[in-house]
Amino acid sequence: MGIDERQDEDVMLAEMAEDGARPDDRIDDERLDEENTLKPEYVRAVRDALDAGENTTVYDLVEPLHPADIADLLELFDKDDRAQLTAAISDLMSSDVVAELNDYVREDMMEALPADAVAQIAEQLETDDAVQLIEDLDAPDQAAILAEMEPEDRAAIESALAYPEETAGRLMSRGFVAVPESMTVGDLIDYLRREGDLAVEFFEVFVVDASHHPVGTCALSWILTTPRQIALTDVMKRDQTLIPVTLDQEEVALMFQKYGLISAAVVDEDGRLVGQMTVDDVVHIVSEEAGEDTLLLSGAGDGDINEPIRDAYSSRVRWLVANLGTALVASSIIWFFGAAIEKLVALAVLMPIVASIGGNAGTQTMAVTVRAIAMNQLTRSNTGRILWRETRVALLNGVTIAVLIGIGTAAIFTPMLGIVIAAAMVVNIIVSGLAGVLVPVAFERLDQDPAVASSVFVTMITDSMGFFAFLGLAVASGLVG
């Protein structure tokens, strides 16, 4: 955003504030509830006005909203209502709104627009947001949109699209401030005043050598608190965290967290500065990466409520079919013990308890392990210690549950059946605990995402072992036949 532009906007805002037409801060906004989401009454008012065809009322209702809240509003509507709403507020559909939209909703809306309209929106966005806008479209659509864009913007987007998805090269901002080592603080300030429009958002200035390799970083607050005559090389921090352009977004997010970064230089394979990543973009990645494990572990795929039904069906049913396979393995074990169950139906009544509690214990351990792997807390250096820790927790859990179920079963059925189920429970909970650590660790060592496939294997192990331990011990103890 350039200086002039900002001042104009600001004058406008100031006038509105004087008129009392716009609240000074959003926290008191009467359209938002205490969780900062749009109130149902407000959404209903918009919907009613839309249904009644009162487009001016709709516009007046939506106009005071922050772009992020307009995006939220669009997401709350279904596809048809959304198209109608978009038409009613087309003036308010700024690039800021588009940038804030959920990926699926945005893709949906872009597919409905002609290429030149999408190109126009893309040109108003920062490169990283523009890339997000078009990266999920079909190749012909992408080409059509790029063809409509200014050569400079097109080149920036094409360069980003040349990097794999979810890497720093895709996500980085190509606008940043890089200055030579010879500058003083005063030179830098003069330079920035002269070249006001050079970057939309920056929190640090990168100092580079003649071949454009970063040699240091200056936080803006240091520059502002330092006398003009001091050389940048005396105020900059030399100990930098540089991000390779091909680094995966998950690793980028972990680096920002680990080193408390506010922005970082992205460098190409020759170590030359090609872009920057800023923490406000990384926040979204952190949220996405940390949240997706819940969804992956449950086999819910992307798990976005805006995902088209056919995609949600396809990712979820695949996982259910895989689990049908593991359930059949467990069933075949029961089949093997069919004769014993025929003689003592109590076995059929009790066997799901052993499997179910084992499954829960395995899920607990697996969740802890997957999270620790994702946060780089569980590495080769402490796997043994964590396995031993989880074994001890499993032993404590196993004994506690075994005593409870053992006494109950002994009281209702027979003491011998109580002993059998208690023993089976201890065995199964310990096996589950071990599986909960070892399965995700094994996937990690094989360079597979432990959150994706661990559940199926852990469930198979806990179910099968639950039925096998209980029914096997029942037969071995001479309880039946």
Add this chain to the structure above:
Amino acid sequence: MGIDERQDEDVMLAEMAEDGARPDDRIDDERLDEENTLKPEYVRAVRDALDAGENTTVYDLVEPLHPADIADLLELFDKDDRAQLTAAISDLMSSDVVAELNDYVREDMMEALPADAVAQIAEQLETDDAVQLIEDLDAPDQAAILAEMEPEDRAAIESALAYPEETAGRLMSRGFVAVPESMTVGDLIDYLRREGDLAVEFFEVFVVDASHHPVGTCALSWILTTPRQIALTDVMKRDQTLIPVTLDQEEVALMFQKYGLISAAVVDEDGRLVGQMTVDDVVHIVSEEAGEDTLLLSGAGDGDINEPIRDAYSSRVRWLVANLGTALVASSIIWFFGAAIEKLVALAVLMPIVASIGGNAGTQTMAVTVRAIAMNQLTRSNTGRILWRETRVALLNGVTIAVLIGIGTAAIFTPMLGIVIAAAMVVNIIVSGLAGVLVPVAFERLDQDPAVASSVFVTMITDSMGFFAFLGLAVASGLVG
């Protein structure tokens, strides 16, 4: 950090770089692997030196590490080795290392230190980090440490501790830059140069009125790109997002994400500026809040691999006992159909399949719902639409799985049993889908965290309904008896 201090440190760093004693950037550090974690060989070298009592070798090995990596190293060791390592590298145990430590590890280490040593560390930390250091200690320990601190630091910490845990008042930084509306850009720069040490880290300057209410925010990059004579009120953004001092950290994190904030003013109940939150601190909250749902849904409590075993046992066993209760409900349904199972043991073989797949389908829907609630995507305004969406996905999943299991069962057992299990599967997957949405939504409406308690209820519903639908349909169809 003051200007002088920074320059000294920088001169030191520059000298080291010239000596080649310190790498210029961490990405090439030979101690770290491609995931930016400490290599096992390196950790083993430290351990071996420690075991051999070669403390100088240990020190030389650890000295080049970044404080965040020293913290990681400490976390990789168990309690006894950690104490030994801390003794060997005591000079390197800076407040930066302590601030980066895992909560449990830090608490453990602080409990082992005398109060005056902890007080000394706390005084070097920013208030928010110092609060983290002592908030989990017992009240007498806290009092002893506070008594050892300088009155000013003590007052800041006591003021933070007066707010509930996980609120903005606890987490905010009390160092920030607030200036009057009358200043120009030039005045501000002069002021900042004069008062160099006034805040450790700031990315925005808050403009306040005479009664200390924030009226606008200036990004530092705007100040640096604007001529000296321009008034701050002409460059600042008036449309602010203010954070009430009592706001929960989860809502703070969502506000930063939603509005793409880099820092935000924290205000007391009278709207006066009392602190700031910066995005680098919020990144940790985002990660924690997004990651904890995986752990809560599985009943793994805090789920930190550094949590003491007794705490891990206590949180997990509680959940297993609750699940034992739900398993008993499911078992009692089987018991009710005991006579049918005695006549047709195939029912016992197949019934866990229906319950297990239903459980999986319910978990998928529940994970999606819990995530959408956490991200403020699922509100009262679209609950109905999401419920309908999930019902359709469940119907598709149900029919697919029913066809597969129905044909298989018909081939192996009887056609009638195939029809019964197919029908039971459709019923159970649809019920599971509905439960997966309705249970978390109900908890949310009751102001309970949907991630904590939903699993137990959803599992009970899917298990019981699985057994009931299958065994009930088997009896109703006249398949048995």
